[in-house]
Amino acid sequence: MSARLNLPNTLTWIRIVLIPLIVVVFYLPQPWSGPVAAIIFSLAGITDWLDGYFARKLNQTSAFGAFLDPVADKLMISTALVLLVSKYPGFAVAIPAAVIIGREIAVSALREWMSELGGRQHVSVSGIGKYKTTAQITALIMMLWGQKLWFIPMYEIGYGFLLLAALLTLWSMGKYLMAAWPHLRGY
Template identity: 55%
Template structure:
């Protein structure tokens, strides 16, 4: 199997995850800034690999499989770090609930898309604008929270902004999840018969 440039970038994004975890926990000066920079770099490669794949027509079955996996790993790992570092009290509960909503939605929508692909109807649950808006809001919130996760007194206001943005992202997560469910609901109910599966549905 030949790995093209966009797929190498996706693999690089996965490799950045343990680097971000180490920077998040190791007690060196500016470790939170370093962790945030690594996260932003990973998010940039997410945009870049998709751009190059479309611009240079460098698509592959392996890349199509790996890219969403890398995206979800990046978000899930970051959320787990933030939840673990803010246990206790209502802020910790809010963080945990929001993280559970976001991760739960990602799992549910991924399962829905996989099932729709199995019956040849994947285009029914294609990415919508609300999903893209959710992603942008989520990424900004995570960067702010990574930088301010120690909640120093002089930066507490910025931390609360990050919390608010993450809650908004959680609401958009539910909204976009319902959008995908609504699009697939006629088929789930059996109102629309599934189409025959073609050879490209698993690409």
């Protein structure tokens, strides 16, 4: 099996293919559209964990998978944030969404630039990134759900996680910039 068609990469492609489905379901004029979009988003999020697990367990890591996985993550997160900003216009959702999306673009550009300088290891994924991702996924699932689940105020709790995710996003970006600072000073 080629590196591009292995199980981990197939799971990543599934995550990408689910993105338009999330959008379509989210905008259906049905009372169940938010919860179903959240469930699809959750399934896509599970593929993120599974692709990494199987890549390590089956020794199927590849350069293509290392490229595709973060692209799929950024597409999924950004799409969900755009959906939420469209449904809940105003600064309360737009500012944390802009912080998260802006950080993803800035850090991706920083990693690329550092790679060209031979310093990519200085801006590799940090431990805080796992917490940031967990907070983002939790926030987005709950906010996409958008209505109470039994007595649980999903949107409100999700919004709290979104604010936490935005703070962790800024913190992790600061760590990346500090790690890259010696290289940035020369330019």
